[in-house]
Amino acid sequence: xxxxxxxxxxxxxxxxxxxxxxxxxxxxxxxxxxxxxxxxxxxxxxxxxxxxxxxxxxxxxxxxxxxxxxxxxxxxxxxxxxxxxxxxxxxxxxxxxxxxxxxxxxxxxxxxxxxxxxxxxxxxxxxxxxxxxxxxxxxxxxxxxxxxxxxxxxxxxxxxxxxxxxxxxxxxxxxxxxxxxxxxxxxxxxxxxxxxxxxxxxxxxxxxxxxxxxxxxxxxxxxxxxxxxxxxxxxxxxxxxxxxxxxxxxxxxxxxxxxxxxxxxxxxxxxxxxxxxxxxxxxxxxxxxxxxxxxxxxxxxxxxxxx
Ligand code: NAP
Numbered sequence: 001x002x003x004x005x006x007x008x009x010x011x012x013x014x015x016x017x018x019x020x021x022x023x024x025x026x027x028x029x030x031x032x033x034x035x036x037x038x039x040x041x042x043x044x045x046x047x048x049x050x051x052x053x054x055x056x057x058x059x060x061x062x063x064x065x066x067x068x069x070x071x072x073x074x075x076x077x078x079x080x081x082x083x084x085x086x087x088x089x090x091x092x093x094x095x096x097x098x099x100x101x102x103x104x105x106x107x108x109x110x111x112x113x114x115x116x117x118x119x120x121x122x123x124x125x126x127x128x129x130x131x132x133x134x135x136x137x138x139x140x141x142x143x144x145x146x147x148x149x150x151x152x153x154x155x156x157x158x159x160x161x162x163x164x165x166x167x168x169x170x171x172x173x174x175x176x177x178x179x180x181x182x183x184x185x186x187x188x189x190x191x192x193x194x195x196x197x198x199x200x201x202x203x204x205x206x207x208x209x210x211x212x213x214x215x216x217x218x219x220x221x222x223x224x225x226x227x228x229x230x231x232x233x234x235x236x237x238x239x240x241x242x243x244x245x246x247x248x249x250x251x252x253x254x255x256x257x258x259x260x261x262x263x264x265x266x267x268x269x270x271x272x273x274x275x276x277x278x279x280x281x282x283x284x285x286x287x288x289x290x291x292x293x294x295x296x297x298x299x300x301x302x303x304x305x306x307x
Pocket of ligand 1: 050119151152153154155156157159176177180181203237238239240283284285
C-alpha cells in the first residue's frame with residue numbers, strides 16, 4: 001500500500017507553495033501535486049509590482065521559484081503528475097486520483113488555481129499556438145516588430161499589453177467598454193504608451209488566417225460596424241476559469257465553478273480545504289493567494305489535531 005500523507009496539496013502556485021511551507025514547518029507529512037511546472041499563473045507573469053517586499057517589482061518566475069525552494073527546505077515533497085481526475089473522502093482517508101496514480105492523506109488543500117478563459121469565437125481554437133495565445137510572457141518574443149492585439153480591459157490585459165510593447169511595433173487593446181477595469185496606475189501607463197492603440201466598445205468576432213493569424217474582425221457595440229485589423233498575433237485576457245473539474249459532484253462550487261469554503265477555508269467536505277484563485281473569493285492576487293495558503297495550512301493542522 002502506498003504511504004499516507006498528513007496533507008496533500010493540489011497545485012504548486014503561490015497558494016499551494018505557501019501552504020506547503022506552513023504544513024512542512026508544522027512537521028506534517030506534505031505532498032504537493034502539480035500538473036505543470038511549479039509557480040502557477042504567477043510564474044508566467046513578467047513582473048509583479050504589487051507583492052510586498054519588492055519595491056522594484058519581482059519576476060513572477062523568480063518569486064515562485066523562491067517560494068518553491070522555501071517549501072522544499074521545510075520538508076514538503078513536490079511531485080509532477082498528470083491532471084487530478086477525482087478527489088474523495090472515505091472514512092478518515094482523503095484520496096486524490098489521477099488517471100494512473102492514487103494518493104492518500106488525512107487532509108487535502110485544493111490550491112489548483114485558474115487558467116485564462118477562452119472567448120469561444122471562430123478561429124480562436126483553430127489558430128491556437130499559431131498566433132492565438134493566452135500567455136504574453138511565453139510567446140511575446142515571437143512578435144518582434146509585429147502587430148498584435150490584446151483582448152480585455154482588466155489588469156492582465158493591460159499589464160500584458162505593456163509587456164508586448166517591448167517587442168511589437170503596435171499593440172491594439174480591444175475592449176468591450178470605453179473604460180478599462182485595470183488598476184488606475186496601470187491605466188495611466190497604458191494610456192501614455194505610444195505603441196498602444198485602444199479599440200473601445202468593441203467585441204472581437206473572428207480570428208482569421210491561413211495557417212497563422214493574419215487578421216481579426218471587431219464589431220463596435222454601438223453601431224455594429226465591423227472592422228478588420230491586420231495583426232500577427234492575438235492575446236486573450238478576458239478573465240480566468242478555475243481548475244476545479246475534478247471537484248465536480250464532491251465539492252460545493254459557485255455557478256462559475258469556484259470553490260465555496262467557510263472562514264477556515266474548509267469546503268463542504270471535512271478535511272478538504274481550498275485556497276487561492278480556485279476559491280470563490282473576490283480578489284485574485286498573489287498576496288491574497290499566499291495569505292489563504294497560510295491560513296488553510298494552519299486550519300489543516302488544527303483539523304488534524306482534532307480528528
Ligand atoms: P478580469 O479582471 O476579470 O478582467 C477581464 C476583462 O475581460 C474585463 O475587462 C472584461 O470586461 C473583459 N471580458 C470578460 N469577458 C469578456 C468577453 N466575453 N468578451 C470581451 N471581454 C470580456 O480578469 P484578468 O484581467 O484576466 O485577471 C484575472 C484576475 O487576476 C483578476 O482578478 C485580476 O485583478 C488579477 N490580476 C491582477 C494583476 C495585478 O494586480 N497586477 C495582474 C494580472 C491579473 P469588463 O471590464 O467589461 O467586465
